[in-house]
Amino acid sequence: MTPVLEVENLSFAYDHRAPVLAGVSFAVQSGECVGIVGANGAGKSTLLWCLLGLLKARGTVRWFGREQGRAEAGRIGVVFQNPEDQLFMPEVLEDVALGLINRGGEPAAARRQALAALQEAGLAEAAARPATQLSLGERKRAAIAAALALAPDLLLLDEPTAELDPRSVRQLAGLLAGLSMARLIASHHLEFLGRLCSRLLVLSQGRLMAQGPAAEILADAALLECAGLV
Amino acid sequence: MRRLIPILVFAAALALMQWAGGLPVTTLPLTTLAVCVVTLTLARLLRWEGWVFRVRPGSRRYSALLFALFVRHFAGILGTETRRVLIARRLAAPRTLGAGGARSLLFALAALFGRALTRAERFYAAQSLGGMTD
Numbered sequence: 038m039t040p041v042l043e044v045e046n047l048s049f050a051y052d053h054r055a056p057v058l059a060g061v062s063f064a065v066q067s068g069e070c071v072g073i074v075g076a077n078g079a080g081k082s083t084l085l086w087c088l089l090g091l092l093k094a095r096g097t098v099r100w101f102g103r104e105q106g107r108a109e110a111g112r113i114g115v116v117f118q119n120p121e122d123q124l125f126m127p128e129v130l131e132d133v134a135l136g137l138i139n140r141g142g143e144p145a146a147a148r149r150q151a152l153a154a155l156q157e158a159g160l161a162e163a164a165a166r167p168a169t170q171l172s173l174g175e176r177k178r179a180a181i182a183a184a185l186a187l188a189p190d191l192l193l194l195d196e197p198t199a200e201l202d203p204r205s206v207r208q209l210a211g212l213l214a215g216l217s218m219a220r221l222i223a224s225h226h227l228e229f230l231g232r233l234c235s236r237l238l239v240l241s242q243g244r245l246m247a248q249g250p251a252a253e254i255l256a257d258a259a260l261l262e263c264a265g266l267v
Numbered sequence: 268m269r270r271l272i273p274i275l276v277f278a279a280a281l282a283l284m285q286w287a288g289g290l291p292v293t294t295l296p297l298t299t300l301a302v303c304v305v306t307l308t309l310a311r312l313l314r315w316e317g318w319v320f321r322v323r324p325g326s327r328r329y330s331a332l333l334f335a336l337f338v339r340h341f342a343g344i345l346g347t348e349t350r351r352v353l354i355a356r357r358l359a360a361p362r363t364l365g366a367g368g369a370r371s372l373l374f375a376l377a378a379l380f381g382r383a384l385t386r387a388e389r390f391y392a393a394q395s396l397g398g399m400t401d
Contacts, residue, residue, distance in 0.1 A: 125340035139398035
C-alpha cells in the first residue's frame with residue numbers, strides 16, 4: 038500500500054548557515070499516528086514547513102505516492118502552533134467553513150459540514166462566538182475542527198499542546214485519538230505522544246536520531262537524554 | 268481609538284526606517300494608516316457575522332470582505348505584539364528617557380517589526396494552505 042507521506046533525504050538550511058535539517062527520511066502509512074519528537078530547536082517545525090512546501094528544501098517529498106513541490110492541499114489538514122494564525126473570522130463556524138467555501142463548496146453544505154466538525158471537536162456550542170472569546174484549548178480544537186471539516190487523509194499538527202493546561206491536553210488527546218486518518222504530530226510532550234502515537238521519530242539537531250515503536254523509544258532513557266528530551 | 272495607536276507606531280516606524288535607510292519616504296505608511304482607520308471604523312459600525320455564507324465566493328465583494336477581516340485581524344495582532352514589546356522594554360530598561368531609553372525604544376521597534384513579520388508569514392501560510400489562494 039502506498040504511504041500517505043514519504044520523505045527521502047530531506048535537507049534544509051537558512052541562507053548559508055548550518056543545516057537545520059540533514060538527510061531526514063521516513064514514511065507515514067494510512068491511518069497511522071506518528072510523532073516527531075525533539076527538543077526546542079531540533080527542527081520539528083522546520084520539517085513540517087518543508088513538507089508543506091512553505092520552505093524550499095532539498096530531497097524528495099511524496100504525498101500519496103506523488104512527488105510535488107507543494108502539499109496536495111485538499112487532502113492534507115494542517116494545525117499550526119498558534120491558532121490565531123488560522124482563526125480570524127467573526128464566528129468560529131465561519132472559520133471552520135471558510136476552507137470548504139474557498140475550495141468551491143456550496144455555502145449551505147459548508148455550514149453543515151462545519152457544524153459537524155465543531156461537534157466532533159466538542160465545540161458545537163461555541164459555533165456563533167468569535168475565536169477571540171474562546172480559551173486557548175478551545176481555539177486549538179477549533180483549528181483542528183477547521184482542518185477536519187476538509188475531511189483530510191493526513192493531519193499535520195505543529196506543537197498542539199504548547200501552552201495548554203493538563204485538562205486541555207487531555208481533551209486534545211481524546212479528540213485526536215478518535216480520528217481515523219493518518220496523523221503526524223510534532224511535539225516535545227512525551228506523555229501526550231506516548232498516549233497517541235504508534236511510532237515516534239526522534240529529531241536532534243536536524244538529524245533523525247532514531248525511529249521506532251513509541252513504547253520502545255520512550256523506554257530508552259539514554260536516547261531521550263541524548264536528544265535533550267529529559 | 269486605542270486600537271489605532273499600534274498602527275500609528277507601526278506606520279511612523281515604517282516612515283522612519285525609510286528615511287533612515289536613505290530611501291524616499293513613500294505614501295505606504297499613510298496608506299497603511301488610512302486602510303486601518305477605515306476598516307476598524309467599519310468593523311465597529313457594521314455586523315460581519317454570517318457574510319461568508321451569503322456572499323458569492325470569488326466575487327469582488329467576497330475579496331473585499333476577506334481583506335477587511337485580514338486587516339482587522341492583523342491590527343489586533345499588532346496591538347498584542349506592541350503591548351508585549353513595550354512591557355518587555357519597561358521591565359528590561361528602567362530608564363525610558365535619555366540615550367538608553369531611546370536605544371531601548373529602537374530595539375523594541377525593531378523587535379516589533381520582526382515579530383509582526385513572523386506572524387504575518389505564518390498567517391499567510393495558514394491561509395494559503397486553507398485554500399485561500401486556490
